Amino acid sequence: MNNTSPTPLDAIDSSVQSAAATAVFWAESGPSLRAALLRGLADALDAARDELVAIADRESALGPARLNGEVARTSFQLRGFAAEVEAGVPYARVDDAAIAGAPPQGRPHLVRMLEPLGVVAMFSASNFPFAFSVLGGDTAAALAAGCPVVVKAHPGHPQLSLAVWELAQRVLERQKLPAGLISLVPNADREGGSYLVRHPDVAAVAFTGSYQGGMALQKLAAERPRPIPFYGELGSINPVVALPAKLRTEGAALAATLAGSITLGCGQFCTSPGVIVLIDDPASDAFVAALAEAFKPMPTHAMLSPAIRQGFDNGAAKLAAHAAVKPVFAPAADGAGPAPRLFEVTAEAFIADAHLREEVFGPLALVVRAADVGEAVRVLEAVGGTLTVTLWGLEQDSDDARHLLRAARRVAGRVLFAGVPTGVAVTHAQQHGGPWPSSTQPQSTSVGYAAMQRFLRPVALQDAPRWALETENGQSH
Amino acid sequence: MNNTSPTPLDAIDSSVQSAAATAVFWAESGPSLRAALLRGLADALDAARDELVAIADRESALGPARLNGEVARTSFQLRGFAAEVEAGVPYARVDDAAIAGAPPQGRPHLVRMLEPLGVVAMFSASNFPFAFSVLGGDTAAALAAGCPVVVKAHPGHPQLSLAVWELAQRVLERQKLPAGLISLVPNADREGGSYLVRHPDVAAVAFTGSYQGGMALQKLAAERPRPIPFYGELGSINPVVALPAKLRTEGAALAATLAGSITLGCGQFCTSPGVIVLIDDPASDAFVAALAEAFKPMPTHAMLSPAIRQGFDNGAAKLAAHAAVKPVFAPAADGAGPAPRLFEVTAEAFIADAHLREEVFGPLALVVRAADVGEAVRVLEAVGGTLTVTLWGLEQDSDDARHLLRAARRVAGRVLFAGVPTGVAVTHAQQHGGPWPSSTQPQSTSVGYAAMQRFLRPVALQDAPRWALETENGQSH
Numbered sequence: 001m002n003n004t005s006p007t008p009l010d011a012i013d014s015s016v017q018s019a020a021a022t023a024v025f026w027a028e029s030g031p032s033l034r035a036a037l038l039r040g041l042a043d044a045l046d047a048a049r050d051e052l053v054a055i056a057d058r059e060s061a062l063g064p065a066r067l068n069g070e071v072a073r074t075s076f077q078l079r080g081f082a083a084e085v086e087a088g089v090p091y092a093r094v095d096d097a098a099i100a101g102a103p104p105q106g107r108p109h110l111v112r113m114l115e116p117l118g119v120v121a122m123f124s125a126s127n128f129p130f131a132f133s134v135l136g137g138d139t140a141a142a143l144a145a146g147c148p149v150v151v152k153a154h155p156g157h158p159q160l161s162l163a164v165w166e167l168a169q170r171v172l173e174r175q176k177l178p179a180g181l182i183s184l185v186p187n188a189d190r191e192g193g194s195y196l197v198r199h200p201d202v203a204a205v206a207f208t209g210s211y212q213g214g215m216a217l218q219k220l221a222a223e224r225p226r227p228i229p230f231y232g233e234l235g236s237i238n239p240v241v242a243l244p245a246k247l248r249t250e251g252a253a254l255a256a257t258l259a260g261s262i263t264l265g266c267g268q269f270c271t272s273p274g275v276i277v278l279i280d281d282p283a284s285d286a287f288v289a290a291l292a293e294a295f296k297p298m299p300t301h302a303m304l305s306p307a308i309r310q311g312f313d314n315g316a317a318k319l320a321a322h323a324a325v326k327p328v329f330a331p332a333a334d335g336a337g338p339a340p341r342l343f344e345v346t347a348e349a350f351i352a353d354a355h356l357r358e359e360v361f362g363p364l365a366l367v368v369r370a371a372d373v374g375e376a377v378r379v380l381e382a383v384g385g386t387l388t389v390t391l392w393g394l395e396q397d398s399d400d401a402r403h404l405l406r407a408a409r410r411v412a413g414r415v416l417f418a419g420v421p422t423g424v425a426v427t428h429a430q431q432h433g434g435p436w437p438s439s440t441q442p443q444s445t446s447v448g449y450a451a452m453q454r455f456l457r458p459v460a461l462q463d464a465p466r467w468a469l470e471t472e473n474g475q476s477h
Numbered sequence: 478m479n480n481t482s483p484t485p486l487d488a489i490d491s492s493v494q495s496a497a498a499t500a501v502f503w504a505e506s507g508p509s510l511r512a513a514l515l516r517g518l519a520d521a522l523d524a525a526r527d528e529l530v531a532i533a534d535r536e537s538a539l540g541p542a543r544l545n546g547e548v549a550r551t552s553f554q555l556r557g558f559a560a561e562v563e564a565g566v567p568y569a570r571v572d573d574a575a576i577a578g579a580p581p582q583g584r585p586h587l588v589r590m591l592e593p594l595g596v597v598a599m600f601s602a603s604n605f606p607f608a609f610s611v612l613g614g615d616t617a618a619a620l621a622a623g624c625p626v627v628v629k630a631h632p633g634h635p636q637l638s639l640a641v642w643e644l645a646q647r648v649l650e651r652q653k654l655p656a657g658l659i660s661l662v663p664n665a666d667r668e669g670g671s672y673l674v675r676h677p678d679v680a681a682v683a684f685t686g687s688y689q690g691g692m693a694l695q696k697l698a699a700e701r702p703r704p705i706p707f708y709g710e711l712g713s714i715n716p717v718v719a720l721p722a723k724l725r726t727e728g729a730a731l732a733a734t735l736a737g738s739i740t741l742g743c744g745q746f747c748t749s750p751g752v753i754v755l756i757d758d759p760a761s762d763a764f765v766a767a768l769a770e771a772f773k774p775m776p777t778h779a780m781l782s783p784a785i786r787q788g789f790d791n792g793a794a795k796l797a798a799h800a801a802v803k804p805v806f807a808p809a810a811d812g813a814g815p816a817p818r819l820f821e822v823t824a825e826a827f828i829a830d831a832h833l834r835e836e837v838f839g840p841l842a843l844v845v846r847a848a849d850v851g852e853a854v855r856v857l858e859a860v861g862g863t864l865t866v867t868l869w870g871l872e873q874d875s876d877d878a879r880h881l882l883r884a885a886r887r888v889a890g891r892v893l894f895a896g897v898p899t900g901v902a903v904t905h906a907q908q909h910g911g912p913w914p915s916s917t918q919p920q921s922t923s924v925g926y927a928a929m930q931r932f933l934r935p936v937a938l939q940d941a942p943r944w945a946l947e948t949e950n951g952q953s954h
Contacts, residue, residue: 069580096904185685195933397717405945412936414937428573440704463893463896
């Protein structure tokens with residue numbers, strides 16, 4: 001593979017067509033076949049972990065500790081979806097018996113079942129070379145749902161993408177499954193990405209990446225002769241609201257925890273806390289001071305790519321130049337990566353200027369100073385849409401606590417009452433997706449087992465003969 | 478109310494704001510309050526049926542028999558959603574206990590619950606003055622979900638819309654609920670409709686209507702500073718595939734049934750069968766002849782509005798002038814409404830020209846002649862997206878039957894094996910929404926109890942204190 005020349009459009013076409021050729025077979029496949037594939041992929045990933053982590057570290061600089069953990073998460077996720085398939089989730093039915101008589105009480109026999117959408121085009125993320133890439137959550141969810149996948153490799157880790165894809169191909173071959181089930185577009189440029197989204201054989205798009213890129217692709221998906229679902233995760237500022245009473249007793253520990261979360265992986269997480277909302281109080285002042293102290297010893301960390309580094313530097317410079325924004329401390333000199341930055345602004349200014357609510361991807365947070373809880377609520381309302389809101393100090397029921405929770409629920413997909421938003425558990429209850437722009441489809445999640453539902457749509461069979469119901473129960477294949 | 482002057486924008490603004498003022502109260506309301514409102518509305522509709530049907534008949538010309546049935550369906554639906562709320566559907570939770578230890582196995586306590594989206598702007602349909610209008614399915618589903626509704630009245634039945642809204646206001650008043658829960662925009666023109674979709678306090682749009690209108694509004698929803706979900710039902714041609722063996726034994730009866738379905742309500746149903754796919758065979762020829770005969774005695778019926786009549790005449794004229802299309806019979810003279818039309822085309826021509834696959838709203842169908850089942854499958858594949866596909870003659874399992882069912886499932890939301898697609902039962906298993914353009918969100922339904930899910934999105938609470946979980950269980954209000 002030549003990393004510098006983009007994958008030609010006819011090669012993308014071949015990838016999509018080889019995926020499309022498997023769509024009917026896979027849509028009609030039973031749970032044992034799907035579960036065996038998902039577990040086979042998980043086992044193969046675990047077995048190749050050392051060599052894959054070495055490639056990933058060379059390409060992403062994320063370090064072996066983080067990357068080993070990410071492989072474990074990725075194989076755990078593949079096995080989790082296997083269990084979902086075996087539990088019958090993609091074969092679920094609602095069966096309403098016929099009722100004799102005139103409508104509205106009378107009705108025919110209706111069985112609602114789930115139909116896989118077809119080929120899913122999956123745009124890998126830069127910041128999770130395993131968990132949101134070739135065999136990551138979107139691929140696991142799509143395969144579990146009965147959909148083949150065409151993976152657009154992320155240019156940040158091309159060798160790893162190819163190695164993981166080749167590993168997947170070996171698993172498919174061993175299991176005598178068609179190679180096209182997991183197809184790869186190794187090196188698409190912007191034209192190639194657009195071509196993929198507009199391809200008539202692509203039925204849905206899953207995207208994790210930048211706001212600009214996501215918005216452009218979503219527009220293409222909507223403007224196709226036949227529009228298709230576009231699941232995009234485009235950005236999130238993840239406010240943390242910390243009440244003074246909490247900071248008075250636990251401020252020092254929380255400052256260390258929060259500094260760790262903001263700088264984790266050089267801030268390159270969609271759930272990185274970007275806004276810290278504090279109520280005017282000496283405990284809040286002390287917390288900001290403790291936060292600044294906590295940042296000082298943090299080692300810097302190379303960012304994923306020069307483009308991401310450039311984006312961070314631009315975002316930090318814009319904040320530094322903003323009339324209403326002041327730096328909390330003079331940042332240390334940049335090392336391998338950028339030194340963390342902490343800025344401060346009034347709630348009033350934050351609410352007034354939408355630019356202050358834009359995500360800066362990297363180790364940076366903006367402290368927003370509110371006069372009281374009412375103003376903190378208005379800060380949350382101004383956020384619009386975010387993957388997470390964290391609320392510290394809401395252990396006891398009160399009017400203030402209820403107002404904050406209500407505002408948080410209105411804008412977020414996940415509301416935390418303890419800990420930090422980085423780290424997203426793969427469970428049934430997980431919700432990773434909130435109002436726009438954190439997700440283009442706030443009713444869907446891209447992490448957790450409900451993510452499978454993105455690639456299924458209901459079909460009701462009316463007065464179906466027995467054979468049509470028997471052959472589609474997922475057990476008879 | 479002056480029907481000729483459009484509702485001014487500041488009046489629309491007032492309607493939205495009065496709805497928005499109720500959003501938190503209603504989102505936090507418990508099941509008894511919501512169920513009582515839905516049942517109160519149903520009872521009030523039933524009690525006022527005679528007078529409302531008289532108004533509706535004057536405005537729509539749909540006739541008392543149909544309109545009485547539609548009131549019964551509408552109140553049945555309101556009561557059905559009341560039962561859903563009492564069963565806890567909008568308060569459903571997924572609770573994953575914490576697991577100690579490091580991720581990916583270790584995890585925090587997560588509770589996934591459903592959050593009402595907020596104010597729903599509902600665009601009424603012309604062809605169901607009760608069931609898809611002020612107190613129709615969208616309103617019932619939104620109120621059940623915990624969302625206030627702003628109804629844009631359809632210009633085809635302005636007096637009825639006002640009368641039903643006033644009835645709803647009396648119910649709200651009796652139950653001491655805020656008037657804004659069900660707000661009305663009585664006479665919005667295109668500018669008013671656009672204003673409503675772009676209003677910052679509107680959180681979702683439900684639309685049933687024309688392809689052109691729906692596409693324009695969807696674009697506005699996507700281009701808002703904060704895009705919102707748009708649920709549009711834009712058009713459907715509802716193919717009926719009839720196999721020769723079936724027609725040999727039951728052709729005469731099926732021809733009468735199908736002619737009745739095509740002309741029911743002057744063809745003004747979203748599920749009206751618009752395409753009849755037949756396999757070359759003497760039984761198919763006899764069926765077409767019987768269908769033509771069945772049309773002859775049908776009384777004509779005034780259409781809902783002059784614009785809809787004009788649209789029908791244009792659509793019929795375009796087909797008549799199409800080089801590949803021939804009329805099956807010379808239509809009778811138009812009476813109160815248009816005489817039914819039946820045209821015929823080869824499968825090859827149908828597949829080649831997308832214009833032949835456009836919906837003509839009214840009593841018209843296009844017979845598509847296929848050489849064999851394989852070609853009939855390709856006809857279905859060419860359809861793209863449709864609310865329904867009906868398959869006659871699939872009682873026995875066979876390769877042909879499986880190919881047809883597979884193709885039908887790929888393009889439709891509902892697949893029928895008997896009867897006709899007009900008439901949509903309100904049940905749990907119902908699916909009224911298929912791939913584009915039959916729905917802009919093929920994973921949602923606008924009929925049946927799953928319709929409520931359109932107006933809810935998941936929120937996960939992580940490590941929530943007891944009070945935050947107790948007060949949101951829908952029981953404590």
